[in-house]
Amino acid sequence: MRSEELVTEVVADLLDVDEDGLTPDLALADVEGWDSVNALRVLVYLERELGAELDYDAFERARTLRDMAAVLDAHAPAGDGADR
Amino acid sequence: MTGTGRQGPLARLRALKRQGLGTDPDQVRALIAELTDPLDLEAAGRLVGGAKQRAALTESGAFRETRIAFLASSTIDPLPPMTVAALAREGVVATTRAAGFDQWRLEVLGGAPELGDLEPRVVACLLDDRAVLSAVADPLDLDLVERRCAEFVTELRSWYGACREALGGATVLNTVPLSPLARARHVDYAGRARLASAWHRMNADILALAAEHPSLVVVDTAGLDTPTVAADDRMRHIASHAFSPDFLRAYAEELTRIARADLGLARKCLVLDLDNTLWGGVVGDDGVTGIRLGGAYPGSAHSELQRLVRDLGRQGVMLTVSSKNDRDVAEEALTTHPEMVLSREDLLAVRADWRPKPDNVAELARDLNIGVDAMAFVDDNPAERELMRHALPGVTVPDLPDDPSGYALLVARGAGLDLLRLTREDRDRAQMYRARTGREELRAGSDSLEDYLHALGSDLSLEPLDEANAARVVQLFAKTNQFNLTGRRYTAEDVERITAGGGRFYAARLADRFGDNGLIAALALVPGEDGAWEIGNAVMSCRVFSRKVEHAILGSVLRAARRHGATAVTASFTRTDRNAKFSGLYPELGFATTGTPDEDTRTFHHHLAEPPPLPAWITVTHGEEIIDAL
Structure with a gap:
């Protein structure tokens, strides 16, 4: 699964928001329910899905879903993880 | 996955x-x-x-309700939702609220401004070692650490007093895990041993608090089913987590069992499979001498399960069997195999036939007069488990592992049998149900109901609330649904408060020629208006229904009230979805309806001029004379 799809799916599932509304350039701050607690949930959840620890500083700097997907790509290049 | x-x-x-x-x-x-x-x-x-x-x-x-308040000395954001989910899985809707980060002391000492109006049934206070060690100026000074550990228990005891006062409900404390860094800070083994010694003593003293207070539960975190305890170090720094997600999940599961027990939802009955569960192999194919039980593995694993099941039976869990087998073959193996740990008498009912198991389980529930949601089904066959889950969703169905060596522990942990405090009635339950079977046979042989009731030789004894029966009285109020006249469920705190306010609680025991039914009823008497006595609530176990025991109990109350010069006895009946069949009880006892009845609650009044006759077939050994003036 591509990083962007994974990020979108996890954010949609964990914050219980409509996946269709989650475009890559949507600011995370504009996602309904986004706060520091939910950001950490998303981080830990993504790490579990990837089986690897993400760069926390980069994750925290991410402002959009696209930024967040880029943090994933730094650890798990696109296309990897097809067997998850 | x-x-x-x-x-x-x-x-x-x-x-x-x-x-x-x-x-x-x-x-x-x-x-x-x-x-x-x-x-x-x-x-x-x-x-x-x-x-x-x-x-x-x-x-x-389809769901029961509870309310849980959370307090902690670390960030526990994941814990309330985990508990909500685990309870929903068990058919309980939980409303939760958590005090702010590390507010466990201030919230309670300040009179619970955040949590008070939740009126929690369960208060969970999860503590980590910072609650203890943050007050130690020099962690290497072990004299200081030892003093702090001792002082912490005293602090916790008074905290508990304040918590009960401010929040009520059942309080859940825990033994405090010592974090890896606190231990490793000491370079010498002697120092680590001294630290651990002080720490274990503190935890032992926290566990001992449970014996001092009936509504305090202490969870021994060393016994939680989790691969890790401490939070990941990064989460410790980023978010002040003290515990790992696995630990929080295991703790949430423990809270779920506690909240269920508090609601009186503990499972009461095990329905056990035989082939490849209570023994290895298939007795119909392998013969009685061919099944594997006792001796070396895998027989040893099945014996271990049988020993566990026998011990559960000794603690009041009703043991039954549902097996796809010819009845004679199953009975022969149960009664003659030399390595059987369970005796045939340990089993209240054995259903060995070829019918679908859900039918057997539903019938067993009916015969034992319990709901299917009080049953747990233990079967090695995944297809049977799936069928049971589908046909009777209320039945607890633990997923047995493939290998029998894990059966015993899984049943012990996963069958939902947990109680807050074992009462004598719990222990004697199987014996009582066995006696009930005898009563039913007698009934079949009696010409009329009255003959039967006389032949039963019932003997009723009232007794005031005391230390020995208090847990059972609270349990009866908590879990009685049918004979529950006002729906008021008095907790241990309520009992204490009402007693302090001049109210009185009584319990009743019933014995008959088939055995002791144990403590079967409880009632609350509170001072009413103008010198009257008010019946706050009366509850009675369904196992003694249809014998007019309630007439003997309430008749004794009326007599006592008259004897002590009360002006009247007042009472009310609040309709719930389960108690309709007792809506006519007060009029039957000579009470008159008062006030305008609203739809759900009717109020009653008895002048005491002529108390109703007591049922002739019940000997009241201790009755009205036990009941004191209010």
Whole structure:
């Protein structure tokens, strides 16, 4: 699964928001329910899905879903993880 | 397997939430039961824990309700939703609220400004070692650490007093895990040993608090089913977590068992399979001498399960069998195999036939006069378990591992049998049900109901509330649904408060020629208006229904009231969905209706001029004379 799809799916599932509304350039701050607690949930959840620890500083700097997907790509290049 | 993905249980739970959780409450339980990861459990809890979702589940009529307050000395954000999810899986809707970060002391000492109006049934205070060690100026000074550990227990004892005062309910404390860094800070083994020694003494003293206070539960964190305890170091720094997600999940599962027990929802009966469960092999194919039981593995694993089951039976769990077998073959193996640990007498009922097991389980529940939701089904065959879950969703069905060596521990932990405090009645329950079978045979042989009742030789004894019966009295109020005249469920705190305010509680025991039924009824008397006595509530166990025991008990109350010069006895009946058959009881006893009846509650008044006659077939050994003036 591509990083962007994974990020979108996890954010949609964990914050219980409509996946269709989650475009890559949507600011995370504009996602309904986004706060520091939910950001950490998303981080830990993504790490579990990837089986690897993400760069926390980069994750925290991410402002959009696209930024967040880029943090994933730094650890798990696109296309990897097809067997998850 | 994880819960995300479009077809995963979380996605399906989200879809069900859109549709309304109330449209398929059993599916809510089933989907949560599929989740194996703590993060998924947390996510599920957030999906079903909203006010609207809770209301939908409550209105479905398939869920019970509870309220849980959380306090902690670390960040526990994932814990309340995990607990909500685990309880939803068990058919309980939990409303939760958490005090702010590290507010466990201030919240309680300040009179519970955040949590008070929740009126929690369960208060969970999860402590980590910072609660103890942050007050130690020099962690290397072991004299200081020893003093702090001793002082912490004293502090916790007075905290508990304040917590009970401010919040009520059952309080849950824990033994405090010592974090890896606190231990490793000492370079010498002697120093580490001294630290650990002080620490274990402190935890032992915290555990001992449970013996001092009836509504205090102490969870021994060393016994939690979790691979890790401490939080990941990064989460410790980023978010002040003290505990790992696995630990929080294990603790949430423990709270779930406690909250269930508090609601009187503990399972009462095990339904056990025989072939490849209580013994190895298939007796119909292998013959009685060919089954594997006792001796070396795998026989030893089946013996271990039998020893566990026997011990559960000794603690009042009713033991029954449902097996696909010819009856004679099954009975022969049960009664003649030399390595059987369970004796035939340990088993209240053995259903060995070829009918679908859900039919047998439903009938067993009817025969034992309990709901199917009080039963746990233990079977090695995944297909039988799946059929049971599907046909009778209320039955607890622990998933046995493939290898029998794990059966005993899994049944011990997963059958939902946990109680807050074992009472004598719990212990004697199997014996009482055995006696009931005898009563039913007598009934079949009697010409009329009255003959039968006389032949039973019932003997009733009232007794005032005391230390020995208090736990059972509270338990009766908590779990009695049918004979429950006002629906008021007095907790241990309520009992204390009402007694201090001049009210009195009484219990009743009933014995007959088939045995002791134990403590079967409880009632609350409170000072009423103008010198009257008010019956706050009366509850009675369904196992003594249809014998007019309630007439003997309330008749004795009326006599006592007259003897002590009360002006009247007043009472009320509040209709619930389970108690309709007793709506006419007060008029039968000569009470007159007073006031304008609203739809749900009717009030009654008895002038005491002529108390009703007591049932002739009940000998009242200790009756009205036991009841003191109010």
